[in-house]
Amino acid sequence: MTVLSPPGADVAAWLRCAGCGETVYGKRFARELGVCPGCGLHTRLTAWQRIGQLFDDGSPVPIDAPATVEDPLGFTDSRPYRERLREARGGTGLDEAVVCVRGTVEGHDLVAAVMDFRFMGGSLGTGVGARITAAAETALADRVPFLLVTASGGARMQEGALSLMQMAKTAQALAELDEAGVLTIGVLTDPTYGGVAASYATLPDVILAEPGAHIGFAGPRVIRQTIRQELPAGFQTAEFLRGKGLVDGVVPRAALRPAIARLCALQRAAAPGPAGLGGRPSRLVLRPERLPERDGWTAVQLARHADRPTTLDYAGSALEDFVELHGDRLGGDCPAVVGGMGRLAGRPVVLIGHQKGHGTRERVERNFGMPSPAGYRKAARLMRLAAKLGHPVVTLIDTPGAHPGVEAEENGQAWAIAESLRLMSALPVPIVAVVTGEGGSGGALALGVANRVLALSNAVYSVISPEGCASILWKSQEAADRAAAALRLDARELLLHGVVDGVIPEPGAGAHTDPAAAARRLAAAVAEALDELAIHDPKKLVAERRQRFRRFGSPL
Numbered sequence: 001m002t003v004l005s006p007p008g009a010d011v012a013a014w015l016r017c018a019g020c021g022e023t024v025y026g027k028r029f030a031r032e033l034g035v036c037p038g039c040g041l042h043t044r045l046t047a048w049q050r051i052g053q054l055f056d057d058g059s060p061v062p063i064d065a066p067a068t069v070e071d072p073l074g075f076t077d078s079r080p081y082r083e084r085l086r087e088a089r090g091g092t093g094l095d096e097a098v099v100c101v102r103g104t105v106e107g108h109d110l111v112a113a114v115m116d117f118r119f120m121g122g123s124l125g126t127g128v129g130a131r132i133t134a135a136a137e138t139a140l141a142d143r144v145p146f147l148l149v150t151a152s153g154g155a156r157m158q159e160g161a162l163s164l165m166q167m168a169k170t171a172q173a174l175a176e177l178d179e180a181g182v183l184t185i186g187v188l189t190d191p192t193y194g195g196v197a198a199s200y201a202t203l204p205d206v207i208l209a210e211p212g213a214h215i216g217f218a219g220p221r222v223i224r225q226t227i228r229q230e231l232p233a234g235f236q237t238a239e240f241l242r243g244k245g246l247v248d249g250v251v252p253r254a255a256l257r258p259a260i261a262r263l264c265a266l267q268r269a270a271a272p273g274p275a276g277l278g279g280r281p282s283r284l285v286l287r288p289e290r291l292p293e294r295d296g297w298t299a300v301q302l303a304r305h306a307d308r309p310t311t312l313d314y315a316g317s318a319l320e321d322f323v324e325l326h327g328d329r330l331g332g333d334c335p336a337v338v339g340g341m342g343r344l345a346g347r348p349v350v351l352i353g354h355q356k357g358h359g360t361r362e363r364v365e366r367n368f369g370m371p372s373p374a375g376y377r378k379a380a381r382l383m384r385l386a387a388k389l390g391h392p393v394v395t396l397i398d399t400p401g402a403h404p405g406v407e408a409e410e411n412g413q414a415w416a417i418a419e420s421l422r423l424m425s426a427l428p429v430p431i432v433a434v435v436t437g438e439g440g441s442g443g444a445l446a447l448g449v450a451n452r453v454l455a456l457s458n459a460v461y462s463v464i465s466p467e468g469c470a471s472i473l474w475k476s477q478e479a480a481d482r483a484a485a486a487l488r489l490d491a492r493e494l495l496l497h498g499v500v501d502g503v504i505p506e507p508g509a510g511a512h513t514d515p516a517a518a519a520r521r522l523a524a525a526v527a528e529a530l531d532e533l534a535i536h537d538p539k540k541l542v543a544e545r546r547q548r549f550r551r552f553g554s555p556l
């Protein structure tokens with residue numbers, strides 16, 4: 001933004017947007033939180049402007065800054081470091097490139113470390129490292145969520161290797177919050193680079209980024225000079241990184257405060273005791289003889305019905321305050337697996353499921369619910385988050401199978417599925433899985449190693465699709481109906497063989513005829529299962545889960 005008229009105490013200046021060249025009235029610009037109303041450019045904020053935008057009025061209280069050695073190397077380039085520090089302090093009114101406060105956001109307690117790019121490019125030196133560590137320790141002591149808002153060019157050269165060590169120090173501080181189960185939230189703003197990006201900026205449980213923010217390790221100029229290639233469009237922008245599964249969401253500035261408040265609300269542990277739906281028992285069927293015998297092929301058709309509710313449908317209607325999280329933090333965000341945090345009958349849960357989508361376009365985008373390895377790795381990341389926060393995991397299974405393809409093989413599809421089975425076998429929180437549609441092979445089981453496995457009454461679960469089985473064993477796809485019968489894949493058979501522990505009756509002619517009622521029944525059954533599991537300690541949960549799967553194949 002270029003100031004076009006000198007700002008007086010109460011006189012709004014006219015500003016020109018550096019993005020689109022539009023002239024913006026100063027007061028309007030402030031009302032828009034520093035975002036250009038014309039092109040949406042998110043301009044850089046000072047630390048105190050940011051704190052003012054995020055926190056409840058009057059709530060932020062600065063956290064005492066620990067003492068650090070100033071200019072530890074006696075550094076001088078064209079000018080002494082001490083002189084640069086003095087200038088930065090005079091220009092910003094801050095003593096360092098970060099401001100740490102404790103306060104409330106929509107009533108939720110929060111500790112925050114907010115960087116200010118004006119102070120020597122938001123560089124990370126010993127002063128910044130010490131302040132961030134002290135803020136993290138405050139969050140740890142009081143078990144209050146910790147927010148990091150970053151804006152930085154990287155480590156501060158003027159403090160040499162001591163600056164470099166701040167990366168390890170701050171990463172350790174975040175590791176301690178992980179061990180204590182304290183939620184960490186990152187907001188990456190323009191620009192976030194180098195040693196800051198490679199330490200505390202990218203370690204939080206949930207990483208949000210402002211639209212258009214540039215984020216990376218090496219700067220684009222360095223990369224271009226090194227590889228001597230043109231960089232892809234949108235390279236290192238928040239949107240680019242969201243597509244690569246490295247940030248959970250790109251959130252416009254105006255939506256940051258409510259997003260942070262929502263996440264803080266989900267950090268809170270569940271109230272002790274049953275959190276079920278007012279003691280009303282679910283309609284869960286536990287005895288196979290109470291279910292009708294049916295033709296397997298009919299069940300397959302119903303399980304695949306294009307209008308069946310999807311995981312996101314259930315997340316929207318069975319959960320309160322669902323926040324979708326994205327990415328495996330390794331380079332991918334698979335659209336065929338979705339997940340996030342929300343509340344089920346008052347209890348915070350992590351929900352993960354296959355996502356087929358509705359309509360041809362979405363089904364194609366979602367790859368018909370066939371996950372890539374990135375999908376299972378996203379699920380794994382969210383399960384680890386659940387374990388950290390002590391939240392139960394609820395998985396919804398509905399996939400024809402893991403995606404068979406060149407890229408999936410290159411990225412280790414088998415490895416990703418196997419890793420998921422092992423992770424779920426050891427997860428120290430309750431897990432409830434529901435087969436909501438097609439339980440297709442290993443790609444389904446990869447989300448299915450649970451303490452309780454339920455199925456909707458029109459769901460199927462099988463080692464292979466009936467078509468696949470028919471073409472291999474009958475040498476003809478025409479025999480799919482016979483294969484479906486032989487595989488005993490419908491809900492009644494699954495209950496009979498103990499593959500599922502209970503069946504949730506679908507309303508009317510199937511879940512697709514009354515999705516709201518289906519969601520209510522699913523929520524009631526899952527809440528009931530979570531109530532039963534809530535009394536177990538982590539060791540017992542893991543032992544019971546392993547026992548459940550160990551017995552398969554043994555005589556009943």
Ligand SMILES: [Zn+2]
Pocket residue numbers: 017018019020021022036037038039040041
């Ligand atoms: Zn603009």
